Amino acid sequence: MAYLAHTGTFDVENYGDLLFPLLLAKRLPGYEVRPVSPCGGNPVWSDCVSSAPLEGLLGSKCRGIIVGGGNIIHPNPSSLARYRKCGADIRGYADLWIGAALAAGKDVPVLWNACGVPRPIGTEFAEIAREALLRTDYLSVRDELSRKYLQNICPDLEIAVVPDSAWDLPSLWTADELDSTFAALTGGTPGDCGRHVAIHLNRRYTKDVGDIALGAIIDGLCDALDARPILVAIGPCHEDDVFARAITPYLSREPIILDRPQSLRQVCAAISRSDFYVGSSMHGYITAAAFGVPAVVVARKMIKFSGAVHRAGAPETLVRSWKKVPGAVRRIDRDALSATFLQSQKAASAELTAHWSAIASQIDRGSQMEATLWDPSALHAYRARFQDICTRQKTAGKLPTRKRIGQGLKGLFGVKY
Structure with missing residues (x-):
């Protein structure tokens, strides 16, 4: 060959x-x-x-x-x-x-x-x-x-x-494969795992907010969405895993900690089967958008983030600080954003x-x-x-x-x- x-x-x-x-x-x-x-x-x-x-x-x-x-x-x-x-x-x-x-x-x-x-x-x-x-x-x-x-x-x-090739993610695994992987992660059954919010944290984007305040923001987000947090270490090479473990004591709701992912499918399932995504990973955001999961990305206005939210048709989903997350989430019409994301995925594909x-x-x-x-x-x-x-x-x-x-x-x- x-x-x-x-x-x-x-x-x-x-x-x-x-x-x-x-x-x-x-x-x-x-x-x-x-x-x-x-x-x-x-x-x-x-x-x-x-x-x-x-x-x-x-x-x-x-x-x-x-x-x-x-x-x-x-x-x-x-x-x-x-x-x-x-x-x-x-x-x-x-x-x-x-x-x-x-x-x-x-x-x-x-x-x-791309x-x-x-x-x-x-x-x-x-x-x-x-x-x-x-x-x-x-x-x-x-x-x-x-x-x-x-x-x-x-x-x-x-x-x-052209779009980042991660917009093709829905074609990589079957729905059953992702459902089963998510059930194993959350302890539920496929299609009945409860409500979750996938969260990605990176120290580079939390310098203006301490760990106690960040924990309170995450707690408020989970309360508003009635969801359990999943802390996803999307980039352990950037010590995302260390931060995920460090923030846990400041959370009221017991999180699921995916600090050492075993597979790409596990990370994709954690995001694509959650009810909301908030984080500082461009590919975490694209994963959510590609599956129609409402999302907010927290980052400086770097090229890659600005390009991603515009490709998703939702520039309002980029905020520069975790302090802005509660307001951004309140303003989002989740059903409308999900529909926008799915339309953008179809066009990107x-x-x-x-x-x-x-x-x-x-x-x-x-x-x-x-x-x-x-x-x-x-x-x-x-x-x-x-x-x-x-x-x-x-x-x-x-x-x-x-x-x-x-x-x-x-x-x-x-x-x-």
Whole structure:
């Protein structure tokens, strides 16, 4: 069977990123897919995929390279401990799209799957990024601002704006599978599990409210909805699990704590079978919306969140603080919002059908023979060049140290965001 290489962050505990290989396999069933991630490794959860680092597939043959999705189109270092340990923290993200394109064999199509661009590409990296973009055969991003950021460095690019592929989630598992998984999580029976509100917490978005006040807000939400809270650690790699456990003593209603998810299906069931979702995960929000579950997302007005709520047809569901959640929930007509979400999912699914057809056409348009995936000398040349840029940046004082990265320093590579 012909195979495709698929790049992304499939080697860390983060629900949204881990979904992409399953969604791709559902849409392109005629291909074997080999996931490629900065470190690689065994499946993170039971229904996830194993992955290999980029150099693990050197010299192999393939029919195409799929990049993403995810918020991965940037050249910046990662603060994740896993990437530091395997030495991929500096170039890990760049490898997924710059390295993947510049080292690709000449007959291998490079195709993007609705990626996100979190901030403008720094001028120091503009040239190498531009070369990678021009080498890519099909560019697609998930929001207009991502397209604008790329066209800032390459104005003539043709870039499609398509929905995040997580809008396809209702096709990934059957209703019975999700019902059974939710029943096992809640201790109920399929279709009769009581009322629940799925809650995702991330410390980055609760800095203006203490744990006691946050607990009171969650209690008030559960009282208003007459629902038991499910604390869902959507991104344990960001210590969501630690926060979920830490907030529990401040809650009046005993929560169900999904701090160490066992599977993607378990997380999807926790959200899609709840009566409401509130949290700071874009893919948690998309999961709720795709299944018609009323939702509010709590986050700064970052690109990915703004793009998600507009795609859902409900910009009013984005609030910047947990302090705003009670008012937002009171104002929501839950039945009307559910209907809006389901209509948006139907439209997104139709757009995704066209998107995947475009990708399949690019694969079929290329050589019918498998070609060399990544050329070792080209990969070496790219990495040497990228390292040289980083070294010059560090010498100039613009490249943050690992410690400062871990503290959430803004302005990486001189770019404010």
